[in-house]
Amino acid sequence: MIEVKDLCFDYPGKRALDHVSFTITPNTITALVGPNGAGKTTLLRCLAALDRPLHGSIKIDGWETDRFSRQIHEVCSYLSDFYGLYDELTVTQNLTFFAWSHHCEDNIDKQVKETAKRLDIWEYRDVAAGKLSRGLRQRLAIAQTLIHRPKILLLDEPSAGLDPEARFHLSQMLIQLQKEGMTIIVSSHILSELEDYSSHMIVLDEGLLVKQCGLTDHQSTNNKITLKVEFSEDVALHMPVIQSLSDVNVKSYEKQTVILELQGNQQSQQQLLKTLIEKQLPIISVQEQKQRMQDVYLDITKQKAKAKAKE
Ligand code: ATP
Numbered sequence: 001m002i003e004v005k006d007l008c009f010d011y012p013g014k015r016a017l018d019h020v021s022f023t024i025t026p027n028t029i030t031a032l033v034g035p036n037g038a039g040k041t042t043l044l045r046c047l048a049a050l051d052r053p054l055h056g057s058i059k060i061d062g063w064e065t066d067r068f069s070r071q072i073h074e075v076c077s078y079l080s081d082f083y084g085l086y087d088e089l090t091v092t093q094n095l096t097f098f099a100w101s102h103h104c105e106d107n108i109d110k111q112v113k114e115t116a117k118r119l120d121i122w123e124y125r126d127v128a129a130g131k132l133s134r135g136l137r138q139r140l141a142i143a144q145t146l147i148h149r150p151k152i153l154l155l156d157e158p159s160a161g162l163d164p165e166a167r168f169h170l171s172q173m174l175i176q177l178q179k180e181g182m183t184i185i186v187s188s189h190i191l192s193e194l195e196d197y198s199s200h201m202i203v204l205d206e207g208l209l210v211k212q213c214g215l216t217d218h219q220s221t222n223n224k225i226t227l228k229v230e231f232s233e234d235v236a237l238h239m240p241v242i243q244s245l246s247d248v249n250v251k252s253y254e255k256q257t258v259i260l261e262l263q264g265n266q267q268s269q270q271q272l273l274k275t276l277i278e279k280q281l282p283i284i285s286v287q288e289q290k291q292r293m294q295d296v297y298l299d300i301t302k303q304k305a306k307a308k309a310k311e
Contacts, residue, residue: 001026002047002152002183007056009042009207016042017053018207024185024200026151029178031194031215032187033297034204040187041081043204044154047185048078060152074102077150079141081157087130091121091140094129095147102148111147119143120169134161142170146177153177153184159193171196195293203300210300215293225262225269226289232256232282241279248272259289 002024009017016039024030032040045051047058049069058065065072086094095112104111116122119139124132129140138161145153159167174184174197185202188194194201195215203211231238235258242258243250247268251259262272269288276283 001059001061002185003057003059004047005057005059007043007046007058008054009039009046009051010054016207017046019056020204020207020209021056022202022209022212024183026183027178027181028199029174029184029186029197030200030202031191031198031293032185032202032204033189033191033194033293034210037206038204039207040204041156044078044156044185044187045080048076048154049073050078074148075150076152076154077145077148078154079145079156079158081160085129085137085140085144088128090126090128091116091132092125094140095143098144099147104148111149115143115147118146118173120166135163135166138162139166151182153182155184155186157188158186159188159190167193191294191297198293201293201296203297205300205304211296213296223264225264225266226251227260227262227269227272228287228289229258229260229276230256230284230286231258232284238281241281245272245275256284 004023005021007017007020008015018039020039020043032043034040042051046053046065047060049058049065049072052066060072061075063071063075086097089097092112095115096108099108099111113122116125119142121136121139121143124136129137132140138158142155142158145155159170162170171193174186178184178197178199186194186198198215200214201211202209229235233256235242235253235256239250239253239258242248242260247263249261249263251261253259260272262268264271273286276286
């Protein structure tokens with residue numbers, strides 16, 4: 001569990017974080033987004049106990065970052081946007097050094113090999129980091145953050161410099177790490193990519209937290225699930241039956257597709273499916289619709305533009 005309370009951080013003459021508070025539950029992937037200069041890097045550095053806030057507190061697994069930085073460095077791993085590699089050392093040496101410095105105890109060689117393979121850099125194991133391409137350096141930097149198997153991963157622009165295939169592998173790897181129990185916070189400007197794997201979203205703007213939300217409806221607090229139901233024939237023929245269903249609100253329909261909002265949880269979703277089948281409606285598929293990150297983000301920027309125009 002990550003608990004941030006009333007966090008303020010100042011650079012000389014500049015407030016970078018302004019009374020930011022939020023909680024992150026374990027085993028989630030949170031996308032940290034916001035325009036340039038919003039405070040994302042500053043927040044990640046404070047979470048990683050690399051910078052000390054002016055005011056407020058951060059607790060990670062019960063440890064306060066400003067008092068227990070050593071414990072924080074053990075549970076959290078941080079990938080900076082300017083990753084630090086030892087250019088003279090090879091891929092294997094860089095990873096081994098990081099494993100040592102994180103006090104990895106058992107079978108470092110095996111861990112180095114597994115991590116390098118996971119990031120697809122094992123074939124470059126004997127190449128000096130300084131001679132790697134930007135994308136390969138980025139993969140090595142990500143491998144370094146994973147080497148001691150942290151519980152929490154803080155990634156600042158992890159896909160910068162990666163080719164499309166490596167970006168896809170990174171997305172798949174983050175999903176796999178979450179399945180293995182890791183809690184991940186990722187900052188990026190590429191919303192479409194974040195959307196593939198994030199379960200939650202935090203939006204910062206000018207140091208302020210402007211939104212925190214879950215990206216699937218059943219994670220949101222209002223207990224609503226949005227479903228896209230596809231029919232094998234024109235949905236208009238079946239609207240009277242659909243509209244008579246309890247706890248269901250028809251948001252829109254067109255041709256063979258209807259978007260429904262269901263009040264309830266995943267059990268209610270199961271019940272709805274059962275009812276639709278019992279009523280012999282010609283359904284082809286039912287898909288839960290994620291709240292689109294891009295839509296949430298654009299809504300916020302539109303609201304901001306409106307507020308500025310009023311000033
Ligand atoms: P980006 O998306 O451009 O990486 P960001 O959201 O990560 O931006 P930060 O790097 O956290 O934003 O910066 C937040 C604010 O603090 C910005 O206005 C930035 O100019 C300022 N800032 C960052 N580092 C320093 C510094 N060392 N000294 C003074 N101001 C700084």
